[in-house]
Amino acid sequence: MPMSRGRIDAVLALRSQGRFLIGRDRIRLLEAVIEHGSIAKAARVAGFSYKTAWEAVAAVNNLLPTPAFVTKVGGAADSGAEATDAGRRLIAVFRKLEDRLARISNLIAEEGLASDEETLLWALGARISARNVFWTEVTQVRKWAVDVEVHLKLSDEHVILTTVTNEAAAELGLSPGRKVLAAIKAPSIRIVAPSPAPKPARNWFVGTVSRRVDAERNSEVRLDIGRSKQLIAVAPRAEVEALALQVGGAAAATFDPNQVVLIAE
Numbered sequence: 001m002p003m004s005r006g007r008i009d010a011v012l013a014l015r016s017q018g019r020f021l022i023g024r025d026r027i028r029l030l031e032a033v034i035e036h037g038s039i040a041k042a043a044r045v046a047g048f049s050y051k052t053a054w055e056a057v058a059a060v061n062n063l064l065p066t067p068a069f070v071t072k073v074g075g076a077a078d079s080g081a082e083a084t085d086a087g088r089r090l091i092a093v094f095r096k097l098e099d100r101l102a103r104i105s106n107l108i109a110e111e112g113l114a115s116d117e118e119t120l121l122w123a124l125g126a127r128i129s130a131r132n133v134f135w136t137e138v139t140q141v142r143k144w145a146v147d148v149e150v151h152l153k154l155s156d157e158h159v160i161l162t163t164v165t166n167e168a169a170a171e172l173g174l175s176p177g178r179k180v181l182a183a184i185k186a187p188s189i190r191i192v193a194p195s196p197a198p199k200p201a202r203n204w205f206v207g208t209v210s211r212r213v214d215a216e217r218n219s220e221v222r223l224d225i226g227r228s229k230q231l232i233a234v235a236p237r238a239e240v241e242a243l244a245l246q247v248g249g250a251a252a253a254t255f256d257p258n259q260v261v262l263i264a265e
Helices: 024-036 039-046 050-063 085-111 115-119 166-172 237-242
Strands: 013-016 019-023 069-071 081-083 132-143 147-153 159-165 179-184 190-192 204-214 218-226 229-236 250-254 261-263
Touching: 019 024, 024 039, 024 050, 024 081, 024 085, 039 050, 050 069, 050 132, 050 229, 081 085, 132 159, 132 166, 132 229, 147 166, 159 166, 190 229, 204 229, 204 237, 218 237, 218 250, 229 237
Parallel strands: none
Antiparallel strands: 013 019, 069 081, 132 147, 132 179, 147 159, 179 261, 190 250, 204 218, 204 250, 218 229
16 A cells, blocks of 8 residues: 655665764754854754764764864863864765755655555664774784784774684675774773883874763763874773873873774675
8 A cells, every 4th residue: 555645754864884974963963063163052052962962073073084073172161163174065965965865755755655665765774882983994904823913094193903803804804995894892992191102002092081071980081082083981980080181181092902893894
């Protein structure tokens, strides 16, 4: 039976390798950031919490080849942000695609749609619990007897090292040039003093603390490592307090190669 005629609200959502990248709500938020030049103000206008707005901007930056927004370090009262050319293009392209989708949905509403065809419009998307998810490119693969060492380009300045089994490397088709998502859970990231990297340096990132939230037992620390990339760590509050971490101060983040999970098509 064809579906009843009427208005169809088609919702556009962009995904990257199964990971939700951006939808209508995030676009409205990003447009508000451009208008007000502040994540805090944009969050209030768009109806987001400050934390949700910050995470949305960071997620978009982490998954795009070049950042959509350049943010300033600071708390809720000093959360300036400026859109890059890439960010403005992202918004323009999204609005253009949304307009085309609306025209298609209007045609469907006018002509009707059979139930079996309606089912084809649904798409499945992967949900990842890890707080740190990055779009990366494989630059080097070194095979050993048991496992494989993989170098992932996060940006022009950052490289993530991970190890996977030979079977996993073959299944994912890991080779130089391959694009994959790299995920690291926040509790797997250790925040330490910003001393010189140990040798050999393995997943050692020095940056600026952009946010710190304390709970009874744990603290969440957001570290801006440059190139609009951020790492989020959850550590025992006692350890964070011992480091005397403050927003705007320096710190380093590190994690073991075997704590990196790779996701690919």
